[in-house]
Amino acid sequence: MSCDVAVVGAGAIGLLSAYYLSLSGRRVVVVERGEPGREASWAGGGIVSPLYPWRYQPAVTALAHWSQDFYPVLGERLRQETGVDPEVEVTGLYWLNLEDEAEALDWARRNVRPLASVSVAEVRQRVPVLGPGYERAVFMAGVANVRNPRLVRSLREALLRMPNVTLVSESPVTGFLRQGERVVGVQTAREAIHAESVVVCAGAWSGELLQTLGLAVPVRPVKGQMLLYRQPVGYLTSMVLAKGRYAIPRRDGHILIGSTLEHAEFDKTPTAKALASLQASAAELLPALAEQAPVAHWAGLRPGSPDGVPFIGPVPELPGLWLNCGHYRNGLVLAPASCQLLTDLLTERTPIIDPAPYAPGARLAAG
Structure with a gap:
């Protein structure tokens, strides 16, 4: 199989990268080790x-602001194209008992954000x-x-409707194809995929995969x-956050409580300790939740990076190799801007924001 761009990873970053690249006219193959979008x-x-946006570097802020302003447009576009509504709900967010409230308000003034x-x-x-x-x-x-x-x-539905996109699931990438120093594709468990460019969007697995190229x-x-949890529709009208834990209302009454932060390698097993801790946070934020059991408990793996600034x-x-990874806790937040920036750079268009803070070359050399 051959294409213009092979995208490794079919999470939000990989899928949206493929979406933008396909709109630019590129023939794209997306390769996913498991089921798309399930990590x-x-x-x-x-x-x-970001949970505490004033605590991040300006590079994260730049991506976040662009994405925040664009998300309603993206959600409506995808709903019209696919019939699947991503449910982008504007609820506002309350931070409670902030220790660094003065810093937060100063950040908001400097960045012209509606925080008060x-x-x-x-x-x-x-x-x-x-x-x-x-x-x-x-x-x-x-x-x-x-x-x-x-x-x-x-x-995923949008990509399946695009004639210049192929989505390959349950097919782990086992290595990269090389011609000298140039990366010219990937080898999967099924076949070789030849490409002019390879974009690694493999989330938490990105570092491990790139080690096969000798890249740290x-x-x-x-x-x-x-x-x-499940509550009646309208039970919680806004997101609330305290002590690093949050409650998020969904349109149908579901309430999400999160989240823990654990270094456990690739172990995704939910634990009794985390369950008890999250239930305590749920009861503290919303006391009515103490009277009921959660309807689901799960774990996932974030693509942790030292400062939360992604590599884009x-x-x-390694000519031919591109990165869009390392978003840590903000992959969904930063996805629209990250993927548009990646597409702008790969297609040699004027980038939406200054790409220098995310450029892998200088950052990896410094590391």
Whole structure:
């Protein structure tokens, strides 16, 4: 099999990269080790914002702002194309009892973002199911959440309708095809796929895969566990976050509680310890949840990176090889901007933002 671009990985980053590349006219083959969209992209919460955006580097902020502004457009486009609604819901987000509230408000002023202090009385008026003990709050209007399992399903459906895209599932990449220093494709468990360009979007598996090329990219798995509850529609009207834990309302009444942060290599087994910890957080945020058992408990693997800044762009020492990986906790948040930037660079168009902070060459050399 041959193509213009082989995309390794079919999570949100891989699927959306393929989507944009196919719109540019490229013939794309997407290769996935398992089932498309069933790893971190399925397991996460889908808040369209970093949990604490003021604590990140400007490089993350630039991608996040572009993506946040574009997500409603993307959601509606995919709904119209596929009939699968990703459910991009604008609910706003309350941060409760922030220790660095002053820094958050200063960041918002500098970045012109709608984050402001609000009274706890106002929060309780809008979120009457909130637990006691909260004394301070800040609110950012316009923050959305996307129903990530539906997002990856809609992306998959969109790609299946594109004549210049082939989606290959249950086919792990076992190595790369080379002509001298140039990467000219990938070898899968089934066949060789020849390509002018290879884009690695393999999430938590990216670092391990790139080691086969002698490339040390610091992307490693970081486990996260989540709970899902069911409440009546409208029970929770806004996202709330305290002590690093959040509650996210879905359109149909489901409530997500997350998440843990664990270094456990590639182990995705849900644990009793995490279950107890997340249930305690759920009861603290929303006391009514203490009276019921969660309807689901799962774990996923984030593509951890040292500073949360993804690697996006070509690898100079290995022509033909491109990266779009290492998004850590913000893959869904940053996906639209990351994938548009990757497409702009690969197709030699003017990039949407300055690509320098994400360029693999200088960063890997420095590392």
